Amino acid sequence: PIRFNYLDTMGxxxxxxxxxPHTGYIREHFGERMPQxxxxxxxxxxxxxxxxxxxRSGVTREAFTEVIRRAEQEGVPFDVSQYAKAWPSEKGALYVIPSGTLHCSGANNLVLEISATTYWYTFKLYDYLRPDLSGKPRPINxxxxxxxxxxxxxxxxxxxxxxxxPMVVREEEGGTELHLGxxxxxxxxxxxxxxxxxxxDDTDSRFHVLALVDGKQARLRSVQDPSFTVDVQYLETFVAPASFGxxxxxxxxxxCQVIKAFVKR
Known part of the structure:
Protein backbone atom coordinates (compact mmCIF):
# COMPACT_ATOMS: atom_id res chain seq x y z
CA PRO A 1 0.00 0.00 0.00
CA ILE A 2 3.01 2.36 -0.39
CA ARG A 3 3.29 4.12 -3.73
CA PHE A 4 6.24 6.05 -5.20
CA ASN A 5 5.76 8.44 -8.10
CA TYR A 6 7.49 11.55 -9.42
CA LEU A 7 5.90 15.00 -9.74
CA ASP A 8 7.85 17.00 -12.33
CA THR A 9 7.11 20.72 -12.54
CA MET A 10 10.52 21.71 -13.92
CA GLY A 11 9.95 24.53 -16.38
CA PRO A 21 -9.47 12.52 2.85
CA HIS A 22 -8.99 10.97 6.28
CA THR A 23 -10.00 7.40 7.17
CA GLY A 24 -13.52 8.12 8.42
CA TYR A 25 -14.47 10.23 5.41
CA ILE A 26 -13.10 7.88 2.77
CA ARG A 27 -14.84 4.93 4.45
CA GLU A 28 -18.20 6.71 4.71
CA HIS A 29 -18.27 8.24 1.23
CA PHE A 30 -16.25 5.81 -0.90
CA GLY A 31 -16.19 2.52 1.00
CA GLU A 32 -12.39 2.42 1.21
CA ARG A 33 -10.41 1.48 4.31
CA MET A 34 -7.28 3.59 3.96
CA PRO A 35 -6.62 7.33 3.79
CA GLN A 36 -4.12 8.89 1.41
CA ARG A 56 -1.52 30.99 6.06
CA SER A 57 -2.11 32.28 9.58
CA GLY A 58 -5.38 34.18 9.86
CA VAL A 59 -7.13 32.54 6.91
CA THR A 60 -10.74 31.75 7.82
CA ARG A 61 -12.87 28.94 6.45
CA GLU A 62 -15.42 31.48 5.23
CA ALA A 63 -12.88 33.52 3.26
CA PHE A 64 -11.20 30.47 1.77
CA THR A 65 -14.52 28.87 0.82
CA GLU A 66 -15.56 32.10 -0.89
CA VAL A 67 -12.54 32.27 -3.22
CA ILE A 68 -12.78 28.54 -3.99
CA ARG A 69 -16.47 28.86 -4.88
CA ARG A 70 -15.97 31.98 -7.01
CA ALA A 71 -13.14 30.33 -8.94
CA GLU A 72 -15.19 27.20 -9.57
CA GLN A 73 -18.53 28.82 -10.37
CA GLU A 74 -17.60 32.22 -11.84
CA GLY A 75 -14.07 31.67 -13.16
CA VAL A 76 -12.53 34.27 -10.84
CA PRO A 77 -8.81 33.57 -10.22
CA PHE A 78 -7.06 34.17 -6.92
CA ASP A 79 -3.51 34.27 -5.58
CA VAL A 80 -2.84 30.90 -3.97
CA SER A 81 0.00 32.29 -1.85
CA GLN A 82 -2.47 34.50 0.05
CA TYR A 83 -4.15 31.39 1.45
CA ALA A 84 -1.65 28.50 1.26
CA LYS A 85 1.72 28.84 2.97
CA ALA A 86 4.59 28.81 0.46
CA TRP A 87 7.74 27.23 1.93
CA PRO A 88 11.16 27.36 0.27
CA SER A 89 11.79 24.10 -1.56
CA GLU A 90 14.99 22.48 -0.28
CA LYS A 91 16.72 19.68 -2.13
CA GLY A 92 16.84 16.59 0.09
CA ALA A 93 14.07 17.80 2.41
CA LEU A 94 10.93 15.84 3.29
CA TYR A 95 7.55 17.58 3.60
CA VAL A 96 5.02 15.46 5.49
CA ILE A 97 1.41 15.67 4.25
CA PRO A 98 -1.12 13.86 6.46
CA SER A 99 -4.66 13.68 5.10
CA GLY A 100 -6.61 16.89 5.62
CA THR A 101 -3.60 19.13 4.91
CA LEU A 102 -3.77 21.73 2.12
CA HIS A 103 -0.83 21.29 -0.26
CA CYS A 104 0.71 21.28 -3.71
CA SER A 105 4.12 21.29 -5.33
CA GLY A 106 5.15 24.62 -6.77
CA ALA A 107 6.84 25.16 -10.12
CA ASN A 108 10.41 24.01 -10.83
CA ASN A 109 10.49 20.99 -8.53
CA LEU A 110 11.16 17.32 -9.12
CA VAL A 111 9.40 15.66 -6.20
CA LEU A 112 9.32 12.01 -5.17
CA GLU A 113 5.80 11.62 -3.83
CA ILE A 114 5.58 8.80 -1.28
CA SER A 115 2.01 7.98 -0.36
CA ALA A 116 -0.24 5.46 1.31
CA THR A 117 -2.73 4.52 -1.34
CA THR A 118 -4.79 1.65 -2.61
CA TYR A 119 -7.04 3.90 -4.67
CA TRP A 120 -6.39 7.50 -5.59
CA TYR A 121 -8.55 10.07 -3.80
CA THR A 122 -7.30 13.59 -4.45
CA PHE A 123 -9.74 16.45 -3.93
CA LYS A 124 -8.70 19.42 -6.06
CA LEU A 125 -9.74 22.79 -4.71
CA TYR A 126 -8.17 25.09 -7.30
CA ASP A 127 -6.37 24.52 -10.60
CA TYR A 128 -5.71 28.09 -11.76
CA LEU A 129 -8.66 27.91 -14.22
CA ARG A 130 -6.57 25.75 -16.55
CA PRO A 131 -8.49 23.92 -19.30
CA ASP A 132 -8.22 20.24 -20.15
CA LEU A 133 -7.43 18.99 -23.67
CA SER A 134 -11.02 19.59 -24.75
CA GLY A 135 -10.85 23.23 -23.65
CA LYS A 136 -13.17 22.74 -20.69
CA PRO A 137 -12.12 23.65 -17.12
CA ARG A 138 -10.41 20.80 -15.30
CA PRO A 139 -12.63 19.03 -12.74
CA ILE A 140 -12.67 20.53 -9.24
CA ASN A 141 -13.81 18.67 -6.10
CA PRO A 166 16.65 14.65 9.58
CA MET A 167 17.85 12.49 12.49
CA VAL A 168 20.76 10.06 12.37
CA VAL A 169 19.55 6.48 12.90
CA ARG A 170 22.92 4.78 12.52
CA GLU A 171 26.40 5.63 11.37
CA GLU A 172 28.82 3.09 9.96
CA GLU A 173 31.97 3.08 7.89
CA GLY A 174 30.14 2.70 4.60
CA GLY A 175 27.50 5.37 5.16
CA THR A 176 24.75 6.90 7.30
CA GLU A 177 21.05 6.17 7.69
CA LEU A 178 18.81 9.17 8.42
CA HIS A 179 15.20 9.23 9.57
CA LEU A 180 13.53 11.90 7.44
CA GLY A 181 10.03 11.88 8.86
CA ASP A 201 20.10 -3.35 5.92
CA ASP A 202 17.44 -5.92 6.76
CA THR A 203 13.76 -6.05 5.86
CA ASP A 204 13.06 -7.73 9.22
CA SER A 205 9.75 -9.12 7.88
CA ARG A 206 8.66 -5.73 6.49
CA PHE A 207 8.93 -4.85 2.81
CA HIS A 208 11.07 -1.85 1.85
CA VAL A 209 10.26 0.44 -1.08
CA LEU A 210 13.41 2.20 -2.24
CA ALA A 211 14.47 4.76 -4.85
CA LEU A 212 17.87 6.02 -5.95
CA VAL A 213 17.55 9.79 -5.59
CA ASP A 214 21.21 10.82 -5.90
CA GLY A 215 24.11 9.15 -7.67
CA LYS A 216 24.27 7.31 -10.98
CA GLN A 217 23.91 3.70 -9.85
CA ALA A 218 23.39 1.49 -6.80
CA ARG A 219 23.63 -2.28 -6.45
CA LEU A 220 21.31 -4.23 -4.17
CA ARG A 221 22.71 -7.60 -3.07
CA SER A 222 21.15 -10.39 -0.99
CA VAL A 223 23.26 -11.37 2.04
CA GLN A 224 21.75 -14.86 2.07
CA ASP A 225 22.48 -15.36 -1.65
CA PRO A 226 25.27 -12.97 -2.72
CA SER A 227 24.89 -14.08 -6.34
CA PHE A 228 21.52 -12.29 -6.44
CA THR A 229 22.04 -8.63 -7.33
CA VAL A 230 19.93 -5.85 -8.80
CA ASP A 231 21.50 -2.76 -10.39
CA VAL A 232 19.43 0.40 -10.07
CA GLN A 233 19.90 3.61 -12.04
CA TYR A 234 19.18 7.19 -10.97
CA LEU A 235 15.47 7.73 -10.11
CA GLU A 236 14.55 4.06 -10.46
CA THR A 237 12.39 2.48 -7.76
CA PHE A 238 12.80 -1.04 -6.41
CA VAL A 239 11.18 -3.21 -3.74
CA ALA A 240 12.82 -5.51 -1.21
CA PRO A 241 10.08 -8.02 -0.24
CA ALA A 242 9.43 -8.72 3.44
CA SER A 243 10.98 -12.18 3.01
CA PHE A 244 14.18 -10.79 1.47
CA GLY A 245 15.96 -10.41 4.81
CA CYS A 256 24.66 7.68 -3.61
CA GLN A 257 21.47 8.36 -1.67
CA VAL A 258 18.59 5.89 -1.45
CA ILE A 259 15.14 6.70 -0.06
CA LYS A 260 13.57 3.89 1.97
CA ALA A 261 9.89 3.75 2.94
CA PHE A 262 8.50 1.04 5.21
CA VAL A 263 5.50 0.19 7.36
CA LYS A 264 5.91 1.21 11.00
CA ARG A 265 5.56 -1.39 13.74
Whole structure:
Protein backbone atom coordinates (compact mmCIF):
# COMPACT_ATOMS: atom_id res chain seq x y z
CA PRO A 1 0.00 0.00 0.00
CA ILE A 2 3.01 2.36 -0.39
CA ARG A 3 3.29 4.12 -3.73
CA PHE A 4 6.24 6.05 -5.20
CA ASN A 5 5.76 8.44 -8.10
CA TYR A 6 7.49 11.55 -9.42
CA LEU A 7 5.90 15.00 -9.74
CA ASP A 8 7.85 17.00 -12.33
CA THR A 9 7.11 20.72 -12.54
CA MET A 10 10.52 21.71 -13.92
CA GLY A 11 9.95 24.53 -16.38
CA UNK A 12 6.22 24.31 -15.69
CA UNK A 13 3.79 25.72 -13.16
CA UNK A 14 2.25 24.89 -9.79
CA UNK A 15 0.25 21.71 -9.38
CA UNK A 16 -3.40 22.00 -8.37
CA UNK A 17 -4.14 23.05 -4.80
CA UNK A 18 -5.49 19.91 -3.17
CA UNK A 19 -6.24 17.86 -0.07
CA UNK A 20 -6.74 14.15 0.71
CA PRO A 21 -9.47 12.52 2.85
CA HIS A 22 -8.99 10.97 6.28
CA THR A 23 -10.00 7.40 7.17
CA GLY A 24 -13.52 8.12 8.42
CA TYR A 25 -14.47 10.23 5.41
CA ILE A 26 -13.10 7.88 2.77
CA ARG A 27 -14.84 4.93 4.45
CA GLU A 28 -18.20 6.71 4.71
CA HIS A 29 -18.27 8.24 1.23
CA PHE A 30 -16.25 5.81 -0.90
CA GLY A 31 -16.19 2.52 1.00
CA GLU A 32 -12.39 2.42 1.21
CA ARG A 33 -10.41 1.48 4.31
CA MET A 34 -7.28 3.59 3.96
CA PRO A 35 -6.62 7.33 3.79
CA GLN A 36 -4.12 8.89 1.41
CA UNK A 37 -1.38 10.27 3.63
CA UNK A 38 1.75 11.24 1.75
CA UNK A 39 5.11 12.99 1.75
CA UNK A 40 7.05 15.10 -0.74
CA UNK A 41 10.78 14.44 -1.04
CA UNK A 42 12.52 17.10 -3.13
CA UNK A 43 14.94 15.38 -5.52
CA UNK A 44 15.84 18.42 -7.62
CA UNK A 45 14.72 22.02 -7.86
CA UNK A 46 15.55 25.40 -9.30
CA UNK A 47 16.27 28.57 -7.31
CA UNK A 48 13.13 30.12 -5.89
CA UNK A 49 11.03 26.95 -6.05
CA UNK A 50 8.30 26.57 -3.42
CA UNK A 51 6.28 23.85 -1.73
CA UNK A 52 2.79 24.90 -0.63
CA UNK A 53 1.87 23.24 2.66
CA UNK A 54 -0.79 24.27 5.16
CA UNK A 55 -2.78 27.49 5.47
CA ARG A 56 -1.52 30.99 6.06
CA SER A 57 -2.11 32.28 9.58
CA GLY A 58 -5.38 34.18 9.86
CA VAL A 59 -7.13 32.54 6.91
CA THR A 60 -10.74 31.75 7.82
CA ARG A 61 -12.87 28.94 6.45
CA GLU A 62 -15.42 31.48 5.23
CA ALA A 63 -12.88 33.52 3.26
CA PHE A 64 -11.20 30.47 1.77
CA THR A 65 -14.52 28.87 0.82
CA GLU A 66 -15.56 32.10 -0.89
CA VAL A 67 -12.54 32.27 -3.22
CA ILE A 68 -12.78 28.54 -3.99
CA ARG A 69 -16.47 28.86 -4.88
CA ARG A 70 -15.97 31.98 -7.01
CA ALA A 71 -13.14 30.33 -8.94
CA GLU A 72 -15.19 27.20 -9.57
CA GLN A 73 -18.53 28.82 -10.37
CA GLU A 74 -17.60 32.22 -11.84
CA GLY A 75 -14.07 31.67 -13.16
CA VAL A 76 -12.53 34.27 -10.84
CA PRO A 77 -8.81 33.57 -10.22
CA PHE A 78 -7.06 34.17 -6.92
CA ASP A 79 -3.51 34.27 -5.58
CA VAL A 80 -2.84 30.90 -3.97
CA SER A 81 0.00 32.29 -1.85
CA GLN A 82 -2.47 34.50 0.05
CA TYR A 83 -4.15 31.39 1.45
CA ALA A 84 -1.65 28.50 1.26
CA LYS A 85 1.72 28.84 2.97
CA ALA A 86 4.59 28.81 0.46
CA TRP A 87 7.74 27.23 1.93
CA PRO A 88 11.16 27.36 0.27
CA SER A 89 11.79 24.10 -1.56
CA GLU A 90 14.99 22.48 -0.28
CA LYS A 91 16.72 19.68 -2.13
CA GLY A 92 16.84 16.59 0.09
CA ALA A 93 14.07 17.80 2.41
CA LEU A 94 10.93 15.84 3.29
CA TYR A 95 7.55 17.58 3.60
CA VAL A 96 5.02 15.46 5.49
CA ILE A 97 1.41 15.67 4.25
CA PRO A 98 -1.12 13.86 6.46
CA SER A 99 -4.66 13.68 5.10
CA GLY A 100 -6.61 16.89 5.62
CA THR A 101 -3.60 19.13 4.91
CA LEU A 102 -3.77 21.73 2.12
CA HIS A 103 -0.83 21.29 -0.26
CA CYS A 104 0.71 21.28 -3.71
CA SER A 105 4.12 21.29 -5.33
CA GLY A 106 5.15 24.62 -6.77
CA ALA A 107 6.84 25.16 -10.12
CA ASN A 108 10.41 24.01 -10.83
CA ASN A 109 10.49 20.99 -8.53
CA LEU A 110 11.16 17.32 -9.12
CA VAL A 111 9.40 15.66 -6.20
CA LEU A 112 9.32 12.01 -5.17
CA GLU A 113 5.80 11.62 -3.83
CA ILE A 114 5.58 8.80 -1.28
CA SER A 115 2.01 7.98 -0.36
CA ALA A 116 -0.24 5.46 1.31
CA THR A 117 -2.73 4.52 -1.34
CA THR A 118 -4.79 1.65 -2.61
CA TYR A 119 -7.04 3.90 -4.67
CA TRP A 120 -6.39 7.50 -5.59
CA TYR A 121 -8.55 10.07 -3.80
CA THR A 122 -7.30 13.59 -4.45
CA PHE A 123 -9.74 16.45 -3.93
CA LYS A 124 -8.70 19.42 -6.06
CA LEU A 125 -9.74 22.79 -4.71
CA TYR A 126 -8.17 25.09 -7.30
CA ASP A 127 -6.37 24.52 -10.60
CA TYR A 128 -5.71 28.09 -11.76
CA LEU A 129 -8.66 27.91 -14.22
CA ARG A 130 -6.57 25.75 -16.55
CA PRO A 131 -8.49 23.92 -19.30
CA ASP A 132 -8.22 20.24 -20.15
CA LEU A 133 -7.43 18.99 -23.67
CA SER A 134 -11.02 19.59 -24.75
CA GLY A 135 -10.85 23.23 -23.65
CA LYS A 136 -13.17 22.74 -20.69
CA PRO A 137 -12.12 23.65 -17.12
CA ARG A 138 -10.41 20.80 -15.30
CA PRO A 139 -12.63 19.03 -12.74
CA ILE A 140 -12.67 20.53 -9.24
CA ASN A 141 -13.81 18.67 -6.10
CA UNK A 142 -14.57 21.70 -3.95
CA UNK A 143 -17.20 20.26 -1.61
CA UNK A 144 -15.27 17.07 -0.88
CA UNK A 145 -12.09 19.07 -0.38
CA UNK A 146 -13.65 21.64 1.93
CA UNK A 147 -15.30 18.84 3.92
CA UNK A 148 -11.94 17.25 4.81
CA UNK A 149 -9.75 20.37 5.00
CA UNK A 150 -8.25 20.76 8.48
CA UNK A 151 -8.23 24.51 9.16
CA UNK A 152 -6.02 24.07 12.24
CA UNK A 153 -3.02 23.19 10.05
CA UNK A 154 -1.66 26.67 9.69
CA UNK A 155 1.91 27.76 9.03
CA UNK A 156 3.10 27.82 12.66
CA UNK A 157 1.98 24.24 13.30
CA UNK A 158 3.14 23.02 9.90
CA UNK A 159 6.62 24.44 10.42
CA UNK A 160 6.96 22.53 13.69
CA UNK A 161 5.19 19.29 12.80
CA UNK A 162 5.40 18.66 9.06
CA UNK A 163 8.87 19.82 8.00
CA UNK A 164 11.12 17.69 10.23
CA UNK A 165 14.88 17.88 10.59
CA PRO A 166 16.65 14.65 9.58
CA MET A 167 17.85 12.49 12.49
CA VAL A 168 20.76 10.06 12.37
CA VAL A 169 19.55 6.48 12.90
CA ARG A 170 22.92 4.78 12.52
CA GLU A 171 26.40 5.63 11.37
CA GLU A 172 28.82 3.09 9.96
CA GLU A 173 31.97 3.08 7.89
CA GLY A 174 30.14 2.70 4.60
CA GLY A 175 27.50 5.37 5.16
CA THR A 176 24.75 6.90 7.30
CA GLU A 177 21.05 6.17 7.69
CA LEU A 178 18.81 9.17 8.42
CA HIS A 179 15.20 9.23 9.57
CA LEU A 180 13.53 11.90 7.44
CA GLY A 181 10.03 11.88 8.86
CA UNK A 182 6.58 10.46 9.53
CA UNK A 183 3.42 11.51 11.37
CA UNK A 184 1.39 9.79 14.12
CA UNK A 185 -1.61 9.31 11.79
CA UNK A 186 0.55 7.75 9.03
CA UNK A 187 1.33 4.02 8.95
CA UNK A 188 4.61 4.40 7.05
CA UNK A 189 7.92 6.11 7.71
CA UNK A 190 10.65 7.48 5.43
CA UNK A 191 14.41 7.09 5.88
CA UNK A 192 17.39 7.78 3.62
CA UNK A 193 20.58 5.79 3.18
CA UNK A 194 23.54 8.06 2.42
CA UNK A 195 25.89 5.43 1.02
CA UNK A 196 29.57 6.30 0.74
CA UNK A 197 30.68 2.78 -0.23
CA UNK A 198 28.33 0.05 1.02
CA UNK A 199 25.69 -0.32 3.74
CA UNK A 200 23.80 -3.32 5.07
CA ASP A 201 20.10 -3.35 5.92
CA ASP A 202 17.44 -5.92 6.76
CA THR A 203 13.76 -6.05 5.86
CA ASP A 204 13.06 -7.73 9.22
CA SER A 205 9.75 -9.12 7.88
CA ARG A 206 8.66 -5.73 6.49
CA PHE A 207 8.93 -4.85 2.81
CA HIS A 208 11.07 -1.85 1.85
CA VAL A 209 10.26 0.44 -1.08
CA LEU A 210 13.41 2.20 -2.24
CA ALA A 211 14.47 4.76 -4.85
CA LEU A 212 17.87 6.02 -5.95
CA VAL A 213 17.55 9.79 -5.59
CA ASP A 214 21.21 10.82 -5.90
CA GLY A 215 24.11 9.15 -7.67
CA LYS A 216 24.27 7.31 -10.98
CA GLN A 217 23.91 3.70 -9.85
CA ALA A 218 23.39 1.49 -6.80
CA ARG A 219 23.63 -2.28 -6.45
CA LEU A 220 21.31 -4.23 -4.17
CA ARG A 221 22.71 -7.60 -3.07
CA SER A 222 21.15 -10.39 -0.99
CA VAL A 223 23.26 -11.37 2.04
CA GLN A 224 21.75 -14.86 2.07
CA ASP A 225 22.48 -15.36 -1.65
CA PRO A 226 25.27 -12.97 -2.72
CA SER A 227 24.89 -14.08 -6.34
CA PHE A 228 21.52 -12.29 -6.44
CA THR A 229 22.04 -8.63 -7.33
CA VAL A 230 19.93 -5.85 -8.80
CA ASP A 231 21.50 -2.76 -10.39
CA VAL A 232 19.43 0.40 -10.07
CA GLN A 233 19.90 3.61 -12.04
CA TYR A 234 19.18 7.19 -10.97
CA LEU A 235 15.47 7.73 -10.11
CA GLU A 236 14.55 4.06 -10.46
CA THR A 237 12.39 2.48 -7.76
CA PHE A 238 12.80 -1.04 -6.41
CA VAL A 239 11.18 -3.21 -3.74
CA ALA A 240 12.82 -5.51 -1.21
CA PRO A 241 10.08 -8.02 -0.24
CA ALA A 242 9.43 -8.72 3.44
CA SER A 243 10.98 -12.18 3.01
CA PHE A 244 14.18 -10.79 1.47
CA GLY A 245 15.96 -10.41 4.81
CA UNK A 246 19.44 -8.91 5.02
CA UNK A 247 20.79 -7.07 2.00
CA UNK A 248 23.51 -4.60 1.09
CA UNK A 249 23.32 -1.39 -0.92
CA UNK A 250 26.54 -0.60 -2.78
CA UNK A 251 27.31 2.79 -4.30
CA UNK A 252 28.61 2.07 -7.81
CA UNK A 253 31.21 4.54 -9.05
CA UNK A 254 30.31 7.36 -6.65
CA UNK A 255 28.44 7.90 -3.36
CA CYS A 256 24.66 7.68 -3.61
CA GLN A 257 21.47 8.36 -1.67
CA VAL A 258 18.59 5.89 -1.45
CA ILE A 259 15.14 6.70 -0.06
CA LYS A 260 13.57 3.89 1.97
CA ALA A 261 9.89 3.75 2.94
CA PHE A 262 8.50 1.04 5.21
CA VAL A 263 5.50 0.19 7.36
CA LYS A 264 5.91 1.21 11.00
CA ARG A 265 5.56 -1.39 13.74
Missing amino acids: GSNLSLQVH DETYYVVENKPGAKVFLGL AQYGLDVLDMSRTEDWVGRALIPE TNPQMFFSVNRLDVRTEMQ AYTVEAVGEP
